[in-house]
Amino acid sequence: MINIKENIKSVEEFNLLYDDVGWGAYDDNITQKALDNTFYSVSAYDDNKIVGYGRIIGDTICFLYIQDIMVKPEYQGNKIGTMIMNKLLEKINEIKQENPDLRVYLGASKNREEFYEKFGFIKRIDADLGYGMILNK
Numbered sequence: 630m631i632n633i634k635e636n637i638k639s640v641e642e643f644n645l646l647y648d649d650v651g652w653g654a655y656d657d658n659i660t661q662k663a664l665d666n667t668f669y670s671v672s673a674y675d676d677n678k679i680v681g682y683g684r685i686i687g688d689t690i691c692f693l694y695i696q697d698i699m700v701k702p703e704y705q706g707n708k709i710g711t712m713i714m715n716k717l718l719e720k721i722n723e724i725k726q727e728n729p730d731l732r733v734y735l736g737a738s739k740n741r742e743e744f745y746e747k748f749g750f751i752k753r754i755d756a757d758l759g760y761g762m763i764l765n766k
């Protein structure tokens with residue numbers, strides 16, 4: 630059975646998943662800093678084995694970003710990504726009680742938009758907003 634834990638800051642598990650989904654892990658000291666500065670995260674386990682992860686970064690009240698949603702390839706398609714997103718959205722709803730104007734962003738990888746649309750995310754362009762942008766140098 631899959632179980633979810635909050636705020637586990639394991640460099641080893643994070644980098645393992647990063648490699649597994651093909652993104653190429655950061656150096657351990659970089660990952661450590663990234664996890665230290667993470668507002669909230671959820672890790673999914675099959676028994677004690679890490680199989681999924683997702684985190685929220687941001688200023689904790691006005692702007693939050695969902696980041697690094699990863700499910701181990703052999704576990705994909707079993708709603709683990711959904712469990713992770715739902716848990717992150719629970720936390721986001723708590724923050725919304727404090728600040729109803731909270732804005733929540735994410736940068737979807739190419740062709741992953743449909744996955745996030747299931748949780749209420751829309752493409753900025755469909756809301757008549759500009760594109761999201763990324764520094765290219």
Ligand SMILES: CC(C)(COP(=O)(O)OP(=O)(O)OC[C@H]1O[C@@H](n2cnc3c(N)ncnc32)[C@H](O)[C@@H]1OP(=O)(O)O)[C@@H](O)C(=O)NCCC(=O)NCCS
Nearest residue numbers: 650698699700705706707708709710711737738741743744
């Ligand atoms: C994208 C990812 C997190 C989805 O996790 P998952 O556990 O496989 O997804 P789920 O089983 O919870 O799927 C939920 C729904 O999203 C859909 N979905 C899953 N992956 C999708 C994708 N890549 N594109 C479009 N829809 C997708 C499923 O078909 C399912 O639809 P349904 O509810 O109508 O049945 C996972 O495939 C993954 O880790 N991919 C590699 C890393 C990655 O790209 N992360 C996202 C970065 S933006």
